[in-house]
Amino acid sequence: MSARLFEVIAPDEETAVVRDIARNHGADDVIVGAATGDGRRVIRIAVGAADRQALLDSLQMALSGDDKWRIIILPVEATVPRIREDREADEAGEKTGQGVAKRKILSGMTREELSAQLSGGAELDGNFLLLVALSVVVAAIGLIQNNVAVVIGAMVIAPLLGPNLALAFGGAVGAKSLMVQAMRTNLVGIGFTLLLSIGIGWLVGPEASSEELMARTRVDLAGVALALASGAAAALSLTNGLSSTLVGVMVAVALLPPATAIGIMLGSARWDLALGAAMLLAVNVVSVNLSAQAVFRLKGIRPRTWFDDGRSGGFAWATIAFWTCLLIALMVVTVRMNGG
Numbered sequence: 001m002s003a004r005l006f007e008v009i010a011p012d013e014e015t016a017v018v019r020d021i022a023r024n025h026g027a028d029d030v031i032v033g034a035a036t037g038d039g040r041r042v043i044r045i046a047v048g049a050a051d052r053q054a055l056l057d058s059l060q061m062a063l064s065g066d067d068k069w070r071i072i073i074l075p076v077e078a079t080v081p082r083i084r085e086d087r088e089a090d091e092a093g094e095k096t097g098q099g100v101a102k103r104k105i106l107s108g109m110t111r112e113e114l115s116a117q118l119s120g121g122a123e124l125d126g127n128f129l130l131l132v133a134l135s136v137v138v139a140a141i142g143l144i145q146n147n148v149a150v151v152i153g154a155m156v157i158a159p160l161l162g163p164n165l166a167l168a169f170g171g172a173v174g175a176k177s178l179m180v181q182a183m184r185t186n187l188v189g190i191g192f193t194l195l196l197s198i199g200i201g202w203l204v205g206p207e208a209s210s211e212e213l214m215a216r217t218r219v220d221l222a223g224v225a226l227a228l229a230s231g232a233a234a235a236l237s238l239t240n241g242l243s244s245t246l247v248g249v250m251v252a253v254a255l256l257p258p259a260t261a262i263g264i265m266l267g268s269a270r271w272d273l274a275l276g277a278a279m280l281l282a283v284n285v286v287s288v289n290l291s292a293q294a295v296f297r298l299k300g301i302r303p304r305t306w307f308d309d310g311r312s313g314g315f316a317w318a319t320i321a322f323w324t325c326l327l328i329a330l331m332v333v334t335v336r337m338n339g340g
Contacts, residue, residue, distance in 0.1 A: 048083035121162020146210035158252035168292035201267020216261035227287035235295035290323035
């Protein structure tokens with residue numbers, strides 16, 4: 001369910017302001033709790049999908065002059081009866097034939113929820129490195145033995161979804177610090193993948209030439225389409241609050257096998273095949289980030305204030321243009337390498 005419960009902890013004198021803002025945004029229930037004893041009060045607001053982000057932005061704007069406030073966002077599994085604004089929006093859409101599709105496109109998790117989730121997914125820690133190491137070992141075994149099931153198993157544990165979506169999200173809202181964090185995590189993850197897979201390639205030697213492995217040493221349009229679809233599906237799944245496990249596997253399919261193939265080929269001194277795998281990895285990274293950022297913009301993910309939106313809007317389109325130009329350049333280089 002798309003409803004949320006906002007628990008607003010604000011100075012007692014701001015209670016009326018918070019209540020009025022909630023009412024103006026069509027909140028179904030506004031419950032003012034007892035004073036907390038430190039000059040603050042808890043106000044609980046039940047809100048559906050229609051104006052959730054707008055309500056959150058208005059509350060932050062009204063309370064930003066004080067440092068004694070906090071907004072806690074809690075998911076709601078179900079309400080009986082349904083949240084009024086969602087019910088009325090659905091009924092209006094059914095009568096007019098309009099509005100429902102647009103509301104569903106723009107509904108979903110708030111900017112703040114996405115930021116909190118993606119910041120955690122982009123963290124570089126021991127768990128991330130351990131999962132990378134395990135997924136590389138499993139992927140390498142699957143590629144060398146031409147075992148598709150084992151390769152898919154590696155995708156399940158590969159932690160590559162978080163940093164790539166964080167990079168795309170940071171570009172959409174102009175969060176440069178999040179982009180730097182995501183790029184660092186991505187680079188360390190890919191570097192660690194290369195280091196481990198080079199060692200595996202050195203141990204295995206040049207006889208590793210399975211169909212699964214060789215397929216990751218060349219770029220084709222099907223691979224590009226897979227990477228674009230993976231990034232778009234991952235961003236759409238995340239913004240709608242759906243499970244990201246399956247799309248995480250799709251993103252890992254686009255990124256981890258090529259990175260592992262690079263290392264195996266380098267370790268076995270097959271430089272031309274390593275170059276082909278590197279081109280595939282570069283194309284896939286660019287495609288995933290391009291499509292994910294485009295979906296974030298389509299879903300209405302914007303900075304909180306109009307001033308920040310004015311500054312980051314240009315930055316967002318600049319990053320989309322950068323990814324697009326880079327993808328075109330990589331495809332041109334690939335065609336020339338293939339003798340096309």
